[in-house]
Amino acid sequence: MSAYVANIVDSVTSIFEGMAVTFSHFFRRPYTVQYPDRMPVRVQDTLPYRYRGFLEVDLEICTGCLACQRACPIDCILIEVLKDKETKQNLLVRFDIDLAKCMYCGLCSEPCPTGAIHHTREFEGADYSLESMLRRFVLEPVVTYKPKKSGEDDPAIVPILERGMRYVNEFAAPEAPPKPVKKEAAPAAKPAAAPAAEGQA
């Protein structure tokens, strides 16, 4: 008989407690993120700087060294560089990245000396055709970037280079905050434009 009463008391009190727990949820804020259209900020802007989204190339600072093409394990990057015989300049005539093939491994952006090829935080690539995922960055031939001994001084290129070097430095030392690399001590940053550029900017 006492077990009988204890059962009743148990079930009533535990249900009472459970109902209190669930009722308290009416006074809590829901955790739902209403992606994509009812966000206080775009979700892309909430991602970390090193998020591996779509690849992007800054042609202004691309040296045409083909390091990224060689690094890519699935050959989704296709680059053609021609030598202009008259001006002795290298010309970029093709820089295609097939984002449909890309697996976002980031191996291409690591060897890039200037950070020209880097990941963005964009990731919404749904489309009805595969062709739309083929990004052609070179529309007409571009002269490749050549690091200057004295450091970069073109005001149009300085910010782009700074940003590129930030990618390079952060990948080189992910834990440490990005810091300027010394010219002679850093063979990795061979163009050595960043420290000088930072100094001038």
Add this chain to the structure above:
Amino acid sequence: MQAYLDAVATGYPTLPPFVVYLLGMLAFGALVVFVFILPVAGITSWVERRVWARIQSRIGPNRVGPGGFLQWLADGLKNLLKEDVIPAAVDVPLFRLAPYVVVAGFCAAFVALPFAGSLIIADLNIGILYVSAITSLVVIGILMAGWSSNNKWSMLGGIRSATQIICYEIPVGLSIFPAVLLSGTLSMQGIVAAQGWAPTSWHMFHSPFLFVAFVMFFVGALAEGNRTPFDLPEADSELVAGFATEYSGMRSLLFFLAEWGNLYVIGVLVSTLFMGGWQVPRFTDNTTLLTVAQFATMFLKAYFWVFVAMWVRATLPRVRVDQFMTLCWKYMVPIGLVNVIGTAVVMVMLPNGSAVLRWMMAAVAVAILVQFARRVRFHLRRADYGRLGRISEDPA
């Protein structure tokens, strides 16, 4: 309504009176079904999804119409346009008929439900008996659906539903009994009239026995309406969708319509039997105004219990079949019998009731609510919530 139809019948002497009554019944039936039952059942589906969502820290459907209010219309339209798949191996006539039996059983209950003092379709003198009998028609439809689907899950669901109705009619009947004893009538309006607008005059506060009967009635009614924690016939984790497994489109929706509408029936029954129904203070002599106030009171009381049923569903897990039977036969039936005898004893000892007892019971109810509020506050505090939201932000 009877008087109105009489007047119409005498106004058209060329028509045989039964035609007038038949048309009148059809017209009023259609009016109640389309103006009240369908919207209430539909809106309940939306409210239920929003309530669960909030309890689960989600938002719920909020895109169709203001706050997602029109979601039920969109869902209904979608289901109307869906293909009505009838599997080859089913018993076709029974399979097609079953949803209509379910809906008819639950719509027929509305005949005797009081909406306000003068708003009732038919104030039967056996009202509550009629309602508890006619809602059992639902189980015939469910059993038909389960049997004709030619599917083991459906069959099990149908049989479970039949078991539930057979078992839980007894405790439900036993907990209706004290309220009927007190009112001295089975008529719904009579039961409401036996109570007053003040909570202390409600049946549930008459004595401890009535209070227990009130709780038991709600639990039993949930079990009869196949609601969680007693949704064994549907049991999505064991039986796919139970008796509704083979149904698609509108036929499937009709089962759920009956389930959501049944919630409202349960709410009305609880309010009528134990919570004073549509009783309001007589604040005006304007009959229309009074009727509107009574209707609103009744609706709010009934909908409160609909809300509680949703809240219970979001809280409690489904019981096992053996637990379900234990609860019924070992706990609710004996306690129900004690309630009936206890109520009779109290009525003999205190023929006019006891105001002290009523106030004491009301005080107990208030104490339970206060304790509940304290527990809610405790859980909010423990989850780091103050009165105005989170006290400290996440470290992340």
